[in-house]
Amino acid sequence: MAHSDAFRQKMADAGLHDLFTDGWIGLYEKFCAGDKGFIAESAIEPVTELPELDSLPEGDEALLGKTVVLKLNGGLGTGMGLDKAKSLLEVKNGDTFLDLIAKQIRKLREKHPVRFMLMNSFSTEADTKEFFSKYPEIQEVWDQEVSFMQNMSPKVDAASKEPVDWPSKPGCEWCPPGHGDIYAAMLCSGKLDMLLAEGYEYAFVSNSDNLGATLDLRLLGYLAESGAPMLMEVCVRGEDDKKGGHLARQRGSGILTLRESAQCPKEDEKDFQDITKHKFFNTNNLWFNLRRLREVMADGVLPLPIIVNEKKVDPASKENPGPKVFQLETAMGAAISSLPDSQAICVPFERFAPVKTCNQLFALRSDAYVINEEFKPVLAPGALKPVVEFDDHYKMVPDMEAAIPHGVPSLKLCKKLTVKGKVVFAPNVAIHGEVQILNGSKTGPAPTVTGTIRGSADKLRILRDADDAQPHTAISGAALSATSRAFTMPRTAGSTQGLPVIRQAIP
Structure with missing residues (x-):
């Protein structure tokens, strides 16, 4: 009625x-x-x-x-x-x-x-x-x-x-x-x-x-x-x-x-x-x-x-x-x-360059984009067009900004960045190729991502977890190629659940 x-x-x-x-x-x-x-x-x-x-x-x-x-x-x-x-x-x-x-x-x-x-x-x-x-x-x-x-x-x-x-x-x-x-x-x-x-x-x-x-x-x-x-x-x-x-x-x-x-x-x-x-x-x-x-x-x-x-x-x-x-x-x-x-x-x-999500805002704030003489955002010379995929931890702007207290990582050479779980980016981080950053832990401080993380330029392949590493550091992994980097938190004995780890592709 x-x-x-x-x-x-x-x-x-x-x-x-x-x-x-x-x-x-x-x-x-x-x-x-x-x-x-x-x-x-x-x-x-x-x-x-x-x-x-x-x-x-x-x-x-x-x-x-x-x-x-x-x-x-x-x-x-x-x-x-x-x-x-x-x-x-x-x-x-x-x-x-x-x-x-x-x-x-x-x-x-x-x-x-x-x-x-x-x-x-x-x-x-x-x-x-x-x-x-x-x-x-x-x-x-x-x-x-x-x-x-x-x-x-x-x-x-x-x-x-x-x-x-x-x-x-x-x-x-x-x-x-x-x-x-x-x-x-x-x-x-x-x-x-x-x-x-x-x-x-x-x-x-x-x-x-x-x-x-x-x-x-x-x-x-x-x-x-x-x-x-x-x-x-x-x-x-x-x-x-x-x-x-x-x-x-x-x-x-x-x-x-x-x-x-x-x-x-x-x-x-x-x-x-x-x-x-x-x-x-x-x-x-x-x-x-x-x-x-x-x-x-x-x-x-x-x-x-x-x-x-x-x-x-x-x-x-x-x-x-x-x-x-x-x-x-x-x-x-x-x-x-x-x-x-x-x-x-x-x-x-x-x-068509709208900003409807923090994914888009994160990419736009990065060095992959510059503002041209017409005050319009365009891809920087030599930059790829990065695709950013965050999970719901970064759905809101305050949560996204908490992850980048030192600014957005360099994405100029990034093809795709996926982030799941809470992390914090250190100063001067650079993402190259296709990279996944995964933190399965729901407790404790967010691990810090550091250094240059290089992934595949074409197809993402997820590596096994690094077995031993110090928290909050980027390390070389024995199973990785010379240009790859992995980050992990120590394992809980007998369990791999809740493991915060940067996983990325072999270049």
């Missing part, structure tokens, strides 16, 4: 715009009618070919004066143990995401007066505005030009489908509506009409944690020349991307559509994860023709498919997370099927 009136009253009391409320109530009523937003495999067809960025000509620089660079900045990064805007996290050499974004904008403005905007949330607005005091040219026009607020959605009590009530922590009764809210937020705030009135025609939108998403004149030129309302940047899926959303075409119409993992029925998961069948994923780097976008929203907010996420009302609380709730969300990229004639372009991976 739907409780639309109760939700509508709650949203009105919170001061939410009627247009947003109408759109959200529409999603809620679909949900109550049994619509879980699933997109069945039988309803779609794979996308087999797309134009590639390298084939596009350079666009006219004059287009920059009509363009907005808009960053989505509503996330707190709670999944990485953060309690403020994720974009305030230090990325490299003392610079945060927002530092590098601000420097990218300054670089662009050396040639053209590119407009810069942020979509913040009720959780990130204050911290972000305070941060930009170091960039006064941005903070001085904060309310007039830069910031607009993402809406907030009421959580749905899973048992009753009523608005959840959590008086001990009322903020937990609300959640972000997903980045698909950008369309309603721009419309309801008046920012979209303001931009059009000031002569802006195009917008480049991306996540604030994707520093690879810089303004590219080839894509801007293609958007302007094609007249498409929306252009989506996609990359070719790899093994690491098979659980993420993919691009497809609606069966019959051929219209491009986006299917997220939460929209895949369980029986279709094998097809969903088949990267040879569904080849492309959405980078969430999107380009818009603002005039065409406004035309589609002449009668209200852009209709988007529902995404249903199941959570606890207060997931951050270990003592009392509360009852199960549903969060009804939408995805920004899903607009590709709501905006007729939208297109997609295949771009290289360098344009």
Whole structure:
């Protein structure tokens, strides 16, 4: 049974715009009618070919004066143990995401007066505005030009489908509506009409944690020349991307559509994860023709498919997370099927460099990456592209940083680093090739990793444990090659369980 009136009253009391409320109530009523937003495999067809960025000509620089660079900045990064805007996290050499974004904008403005905007949330607005005091040219026009607020959605009590009530922590009764809210937020705030009135025609939108998403004149030129309302940047899926959303075409119409993992029925998961069948994923780097976008929203907010996420009302609380709730969300990229004639372009991976996990942050902070003259992270000359895999001991940023009190090891010549169990890296550690560091002990101080650890450049083979070694030192192992190193803690007599050991490949 739907409780639309109760939700509508709650949203009105919170001061939410009627247009947003109408759109959200529409999603809620679909949900109550049994619509879980699933997109069945039988309803779609794979996308087999797309134009590639390298084939596009350079666009006219004059287009920059009509363009907005808009960053989505509503996330707190709670999944990485953060309690403020994720974009305030230090990325490299003392610079945060927002530092590098601000420097990218300054670089662009050396040639053209590119407009810069942020979509913040009720959780990130204050911290972000305070941060930009170091960039006064941005903070001085904060309310007039830069910031607009993402809406907030009421959580749905899973048992009753009523608005959840959590008086001990009322903020937990609300959640972000997903980045698909950008369309309603721009419309309801008046920012979209303001931009059009000031002569802006195009917008480049991306996540604030994707520093690879810089303004590219080839894509801007293609958007302007094609007249498409929306252009989506996609990359070719790899093994690491098979659980993420993919691009497809609606069966019959051929219209491009986006299917997220939460929209895949369980029986279709094998097809969903088949990267040879569904080849492309959405980078969430999107380009818009603002005039065409406004035309589609002449009668209200852009209709988007529902995404249903199941959570606890207060997931951050270990003592009392509360009852199960549903969060009804939408995805920004899903607009590709709501905006007729939208297109997609295949771009290289360098344009998709998000930091969603400590694995990615660890690699980015290492010497394998440098910041180029456009303030964009790129692989250092001669560096491999390291893959870092941590276990749950390093899921949160404070735990990761506790392991690197002297800084991130050198990963310039690392192909893959796997760490399981707690360890501490000493100063001047270097990882070469493919290496596993395994500590099975759950008690005592974390062992220290020292020196240069060399592994295989191609295939990882795990050696037997070294039998005798002093703790907290890197040693030569008699069974290893001359360039190999192993680290171990003393064994407990008659047992190998709980043995902390660096294991690595023969080069």
